[in-house]
């Protein structure tokens with residue numbers, strides 16, 4: 520299938536719908552479409568921070584022939600991603616690491632490093648007999664850098680905790696962190712939730728946290744030394760797919776767990792999820808994906 524001429528995803532003959540593997544608002548097809556503008560191709564390397572089930576990296580490996588590393592802190596997500604890649608033709612090119620991605624280059628848990636072809640030129644490494652705990656690695660300037668680093672609706676790992684800060688600093692922190700991972704002239708792809716206006720109801724801020732406006736995001740990109748290459752906004756059908764996927768999972772869980780002690784709490788959260796969506800989120804909140812590079 521020639522993906523450049525259509526945005527339909529090929530059927531990979533999976534048992535459940537593809538949408539369940541992307542946790543945010545952007546479908547794999549939208550992410551492939553955006554990443555094309557980073558000039559990805561065979562031999563290039565992508566780092567996906569907060570990779571979830573690894574779907575974006577899988578799609579990029581499939582469509583551009585890249586190799587890459589996905590990192591996620593959730594062991595269940597990584598286990599799923601590893602199974603998916605093992606059953607694909609890209610197992611030798613894509614690796615998933617269970618790690619706190621804010622601690623990049625997470626050398627301690629990177630099992631690919633010893634066989635990385637760029638490492639032999641690092642003068643610190645040959646004598647290092649303790650690679651997994653090697654304290655020199657984080658400062659090793661010859662660690663292979665990436666052509667694209669991505670963070671798809673996962674920047675809250677970089678500052679969500681500070682809910683008093685408005686607008687939020689997590690987007691800025693993500694850029695500062697991610698740019699350490701890319702080569703000169705490399706690209707960053709970030710999908711980020713935002714508020715349509717600075718004037719949003721407090722009930723939404725209490726539920727969702729303090730998000731930037733789109734103008735804040737664009738300003739931050741420039742402040743951090745990047746220029747925008749591509750931009751894509753979520754639409755109502757993206758919202759519907761995202762919200763519905765969560766609804767579907769909760770309903771399935773409720774059906775399968777008729778006597779579970781968490782049942783009432785789950786049901787209340789399920790209803791609140793719907794109320795926040797129709798009452799606030801769809802009116803005040805969107806998600807934007809931005810591809811940026813330095814010029």
Ligand SMILES: C[S@@+](CC[C@H](N)C(=O)[O-])C[C@H]1O[C@@H](n2cnc3c(N)ncnc32)[C@H](O)[C@@H]1O
Nearest residue numbers: 541542569570571591592593619620671673676
């Ligand atoms: C909304 S999900 C998005 C996942 C994926 N990018 C996608 O679009 O499907 C956010 C992900 O960030 C991961 N995460 C949160 N904090 C993290 C951290 N400190 N390091 C690595 N991953 C983290 C979560 O486990 C979750 O999989």
